Amino acid sequence: MVVELVCVGTEILLGNIVNTNAAYLSEKCANLGLSLYYQTVVGDNEERMTTAIATAIDRSDIVILCGGLGPTKDDMTKEITARVMGRELVEDPHTRERIQAFMDNYIKSQPEGKITANNWKQALIPQGASVLDNHNGTAPGLIIESGGKTAILLPGPPNELKPMFEEAVYPYLRKKQPEIIYSEMVKICGIGESKAETDISDLIAAQTNPTIATYAKTAEVHIRVTAKASSEKEAKQLIKPVVRELKLRFGKNIYTTDENKTLEEAVVELLRAQHLRLTTVESCTGGALSARIVNVPGASDVLKQGFVTYSNSAKKKFIMVKKSTLKTYGAVSSKCAKEMAKGGNFTTGSDVAVSVTGIAGPDGGTPEKPVGTVFIACCLKGETKVREFHFNGNRSKIREQSVVNALILLRDCILENFKK
Template sequence: MITELVAVGTEILLGNIVNTNSAYLAEKCAQLGLSLYYQTVVGDNEQRMKDTIKTALDRSDVVILTGGLGPTKDDLTKEITAEVMGLPLVEDAHSRELLDAYLKQYEKNDAQRRITSNNYKQAMVPQGALVLDNHNGTAPGLIIEKNGKTAILLPGPPNELKPMFEEEVFPYLRKKQPEIIYSQMVKICSIGESQVAEEIQDLIEQQSNPTIAPYAKTGEVHLRVTAKAESEKECKKLIKPVVRELKSRFGKNIFATEEKKTLEEAVVDMLKDQKLTLSLAESCTGGAIASRIVNVPGASEVFLQGMVTYSNRAKRKSLGVKKSTLKMHGAVSEKCAKEMAKGGCFVTKTDICLSVTGIAGPDGGTKEKPVGTVFMGCCYNGKTVVREYHFTGNRAKIREQSTAHALAFLRECIMEGVSKKD
């Protein structure tokens, strides 16, 4: 069943409001197994709205419209959809009753408020429409069916749209769509997108159901394995052997098979499992690695201290980097990264310290050490490993890549140290 999303509102079109509704609805459509081919944003213009809705209904079986159901003159979604579908507007007595109760309570809470007549336009609905009660606002939702086409109108505020969709629309669409789609994510780090693509080329060429879709993220590659079946249980059964094969191919590079699990969560979980403590010595990343670590609930159990030693003086005073190292090799060097990591462990008395020092640009690069040169050190179990990286892009991109690769490097060091300890 082909489905289309239309978000209505000039404020969305101009970027004043982020269109989170469409992201939410797209995910729900995928869960229902609906084929979503188009998403559109249209401003509060009568003719453009008319053209957009007509086009959507012509090419899709179900059109879900969000926003434009309120009391003001520019709230036109219901009126224009009814016109396009050739349906008159009539007052819905039940909606009028709910609206009256809501508005009287609203007026009662503040003596300065008064009920205006334009509110009652929200009780007017296309003839024959299924009316969806709004328990969190005034504008009811609507499901309109005609000539094999369905238009679903939902209020714009997310705290009204989401419960209405969950309670009313999801069950309605579930009955119309016998199959569902279920996905499982396999998240990979420490190897690049091109390498991952090459490793799974044969699987992609042979795939039918389930399918594998790769998504690149800074320092990570996500593989979404998706199956279509009559039930979630059947989908999981189809997905299981594919995930098993991916685990066989990528092994320790897989850090998560859960949609919401992040790389920093995987690192914190490993530290907790091994009862290890962590410190960070950052230079060019300026605390960005620490920021991602502390985003994880419970990180305080393992993360003891983060130091942003941006200047040479700070590297010497806080981490014990030798003056001769900075003079002979420079702050951006293998030797400096090594001394930062070792010094961090010594100063903080932690089990592991990760250090990062580099040239984020746009200035500071040389022929020998161009912008994007980054050294990372990891001290664990008395041994320090250093890696050299070369990133490209602007200052923000280089710092972002450094942060992502630092987390992956840290994860590798923990695994390597644990295996040797065992």
């Protein structure tokens, strides 16, 4: 069954808002096993909206429209869709009652507010349409079926669209689509996309159902395994041997098979499992590493302290980097990174410390140490490892790559400690 998205709003075309609805709806449709070939964004223009909606209904079985259901004159989605599908608009008493109750409640907290005549525009629905109650706003959703075609109209605000889709639209679509698509994600760190794809080229060449797709992230590769089946249980059985094979091939480089888990969450779990307290010592990343750790709920269990030692004087004063090291080797050096990590451990009495020092640019590079040169060190229980990197990209990209690779080094050191 083919589904199509039409998102309405000039503000989307102008870039005033990000169209998160399309990403959300696309994922949900994919999970349902629906084939989605087109997404359209159209501004609040009657002629262009008519063309976009008529084209979508003509070539797809189901058209999901979001936005343009409000009370103002430029909210025309319902009116145009009804006209395209040959339906008259009639007032729905149930929806009028809900709008009245919603506005009465609103006026209680906003005494200066009042119900205006255009609010009742939202109580008009295409004749024969199914009404989807909006528990978070005044614009109801609608399902219009005609001649084997279906139009599903949803409000634009995500905090109204998402609950309505989950409560009413997903169950409706599930009944219409007997097959489902189920996916599992295998997340890998420390391996580039080209190598990861090469390592599984035979699996990709032989794929039918399930299918395998790789996605490049910063210093990570995510591999999605997707199966189509009549039930989630059957799809999981199809996926299971493929995921098992990926685990055999990538081993410890796989940090999770939970699509929602981040690298920093996986690292915090490892720290917690080994009862390790962490100190971060950062120069070029300016606190971005500790910020990633703090993003994880419960990070206070493992993060003891964070230093941003941007200047040489801070490195000497707070984490005991030797003056001779800075003079002889420089702040961006393996020796300095090592002393930063060891000093962070000693100063705070933590179990493990990670340090980052480098040249993020755009200035400061030399022929010997060009922009993108970064040294990352990890000191765990007296043993220190240092890795040298030469990153490409702008300042932001170099700092981002530094943070991710610091997390990867920290994870590797913890795993080695597990073995011991």
